[in-house]
Amino acid sequence: GDSVTQMEGPVTLSEEAFLTINCTYTATGYPSLFWYVQYPGEGLQLLLKATKADDKGSNKGFEATYRKETTSFHLEKGSVQVSDSAVYFCALNGISGGSNYKLTFGKGTLLTVNP
């Protein structure tokens, strides 16, 4: 079945450092890929998504590129801020069409950014 493997945390960075959180997936067909973020005490929120190979999702300075050849969707940000401290989840939906209803999640990566 479908699965998502993401970088084990926790990740601790200084403000303005470069961030990469690795995510690889296993799925049949052509899944849509997502990054969700969960801030302390809040629910998961969609950060960005990509629905087909070579698409780049971007939002709030974060970006991730759908790489079918390496089955990866790594999350990057050029300069992190303290406010980016959160848990980040990589996810996929194995149903073609971009629907984000039935998601397979990774374990989540805790990011802490220090001033």
Place this chain on the structure above:
Amino acid sequence: GAVVSQHPSWVICKSGTSVKIECRSLDFQATTMFWYRQFPKQSLMLMATSNEGSKATYEQGVEKDKFLINHASLTLSTLTVTSAHPEDSSFYICSARRTALDYSGANVLTFGAGSRLTVL
């Protein structure tokens, strides 16, 4: 913005008792809600899809008689863990599908903050 409220946010119960977790959409109607479970250091796993006015659809391996889901109104879905045991201790998260669209034009999923269940 849209909010999904889960209650309780944490609960401790004795083995053998039943526990009910509520998932409410506070300012929108949700015909479809989803229930997830996350064990420590594990992935969020979809347990079931809850549709208002009809029976929930359970994922493979999830016991429907153990995890009772009721979606009686457009703003409330409940998950009842019946005869809870220590192995049911987990973090339970619900999400609600909205008609509103996200930045890419897809329907938004709004998540609750989760409910941590500890069964002694």
